[in-house]
Amino acid sequence: MLRFFRSYYPYQYVSLLGLLLLIRLPLLLHPFPMLIPELNWMLIGEQISEGNLLYRDIWDSISPLSAVVYWGLHSLFGRSTLSLHIAATVVSVFQIVYFNYLTNNRDVYSDRTFWPGLIYMLFLHLSFDCLTLSPVLMSTSFLLLAFGTLIKQMERRGATDEVFEVGFYIGIAALFYLPSALFVIWATLSLLFYTGTSFRQHSLTLFGFLFPIAATVLFYYLNNSLDDFNRNLLSSVFRVRQYSLSDFQSLFASLFIPLGLGVLGFLSLFRSTSRYVNFQQRVQQIMMLWFVIAVLTIALVPFLAPMSFLSFVPPMAYFTLYYFENLRKAWLAELGFSVAFGLILLLFYQGLLGLIPGAELGRLTSLQVRASPLPDAIRDRHILIIGEDLSAYRQNRPATPYLNWDLAKYDLKNLDNYESVINVFDHFRKDPPDYIIDRENVVDKLFQRAPALGTWYEKTATAGVYKRK
Template sequence: METANFVVPFADIYGKTTNHLLSFFRVNSTLQIVGLLLLLGLIRLPFLLSPPPLLIPELNWMLVGEQINNGNLLYRDIWDSVSPLSALVYWLLDLAFGRSHLAYHVAGTAVAAFQVFYFNWVMNVRDIYPDRNWIPGLIYALFLNMSFDCSTLSPTLLSTTFLLLAFGTLVKQMDRRGATDEVFEVGFYISLSALFYLPSALFLIWALMSLLLYTGASFRQHSLLLFGFAFPILLTVLYYYLADSLDDFNRNLLSSVFRVRQYDLTDFQTLAASLFLPFAMGTLGLLSLFRQTTRYVNFQQRCQQIMMIWGLTALVSVGLMPFLAPMLFIIFVPALAFFAAYYFQGIRREFIAELIFTGVFVFTLLILYQGALPLVRNWELGRLSALQVKPSPIDRLVQKQKILVIGEDISAYRNNQVATPYLNWDLAKYDLRSLDNYENVISVYDHLHKDPPSYIIDKENVIKKLFLRAPSLAALYEKTGQDGIYRRKEALSN
């Protein structure tokens, strides 16, 4: 009898799956969990078989991991604005796989799978929606594929994982009559998310407002939240203090969130096309709630309100983004998927819901695959061309050498290693654009003397002035036949 009872619903679900994707995930069972993870894997499969174009941020993360693996200390020996825990992950990837583009996409898919599962699990176990199903996870998985750059292991993706854990703990508090000391975990998770992607620190305001408005948290519990947030950050500060690199930590990480801007890497057409449907569906879902307020219990309404605050907090964080690309907007995905699920579940006619979802699904995948494969070769939409690593003039001239690239386009590092700490141009400006300052000239001289590059690619026209200020450096280098490229004389003799 048990076998027969299982076969009938299974056959019914299978029949729905072949015709209606949305209807299949309206059921809450283990089969839907497996189906959702398989769907995510199938969407990402082309990227795992043949990784999409390498992006400048990805190359930057690989270089950071490689430099740490070579014994360099982040912020002191590597001038970059990547947050410390993200750098730690990239170091581990370099330790295990070297400069493997595939490893970044495999790891990114694994993190995405966890987020999809955890997000929907929280929705079901806390009864945040009137019905338990896997539609929220389905929409979350789809929105995580709004562009091919979202499939890599970005700091934003890593950070959003811990923001979701904070959300799960916060909802757990709201499900009780009063907040408990577990609010420490909320602050702790937000702190970890900030150590993966610094603008996520703004979500401390989201947590404080949510506790203040929707729970009976006491002053002591608010203090625990703040202490949980401060604890990992203070440990990180202590580490750099003991390494005598606190000034480097402050300049290259804390202050950089206001100074590092690489907006010339932005493909606004692709950004608009990728974000349009997720934001449109999320907005429609939010608006639909105002027509159905009596359908939801008080707890569900409070969850909706804290997700609105999440969306507003994420909106504020846009001003702190170093550049604009779909991968940085992953921080919006939990809120967008949360409200979009209300929209699709609120449509009374199942046929219309299926039709709209199919259109969203197909259009999203078209943007995704057009960018990565591409489907139409002469169509730039989705390609993120400004963000891609491009062929460098020195690719044929220099291979596996230590070089210094002065400028935002670090494509020349693709087949070479980094010399000197000056990886991020926005931070390197601190020295290289202020050569009338004697201390800065000494600093640049010391870095070049300690870790001399075999080649210097000067895209910002600063080397001529440096050589005037430091003739002993000028004696070590000579011009090549290519404009802005200098070769070390020892490299020539070797």
């Protein structure tokens, strides 16, 4: 396969994208288990389409531009996981084509081949959850655009005012996935160490980064929701931890080969530094900085799953190519890539199709939406789930802003505070749920603190479920 994609002809894009579709089509046509994050994103899109404002009327920690995309998809396709998967494939095609074009057009490597796109395409299949349109995937597209503008500056003797674009792209990336804001450190260090950037141009980069964020802040200020924006997005990045993933074996297995190849490629550079010109060596160093910043974002991710590590794909793919390029025997490189290709896709298909009977590796069971705990009669109703398990929302609609339990705790776990009780009462009055599913045992205390609410609801035969009278 490496030999086939070594030639650099435009028609190879067709081959590369054909291979991508060949890998994904069997899964896109197969019944796909809905993931809890996917359900959460679709609920947000649905709520926004009904006129609710994110953070004020929908308490969730998702970044605003991602929410806008889910709103658009819901407006066109409704609650459709297939639309998420098709949109993710479109975004993946852009990243593969752009990464391959950029590395060849800017002579990042010694030879022009389709290996960068091939390896990038392979690493986008860490796990079957990477098939969905995650905020990390969308954010990485803009980080790649920032990378493209950055290395264009490095080719010149002095930086230009285009450094504004670098900061702007990272600001947009942060509005898709907030932890990506850390990449402004990557851009600043790269410009400082590897370009002749002046103080004015550093200021332009910072302004470009802050401009889209400031516009978003202004929007929420004009809608009297700045406190909600701060609490549910900016402050929550340090506290919100959703969908606890206990399947660390699957996470480790999905990252082992790409990270291992990336490390081997990086180490191979020490044996062949004389082969690369000064520009290529600087690109190697800024890609190493990318990897370091990506590691720092792990502390801020809302949940651990392979899809949360898609920002690692560009540096892993970048350094992996050096490993295969520096192998002296072509047959050994071909064999090594074929083995890596097979093992990565085996785990990818195992997660969804269960190719290995009885093996749970790669299944990500803790991220899958479970069967609804409610009776079958409760469908298409407005409900409130007090707890982390969102499964009951699959056949119902959320009521009140309390979608994210980690954020709902501000009120529902603070009922000794008079202001919190008033907030809960107001939210119930504006959007009363038909059913309350209490998994955290807070309803009894809520009814004690707000007796008027207690008169609205009665217990049902199902434990923890209250019905509106």
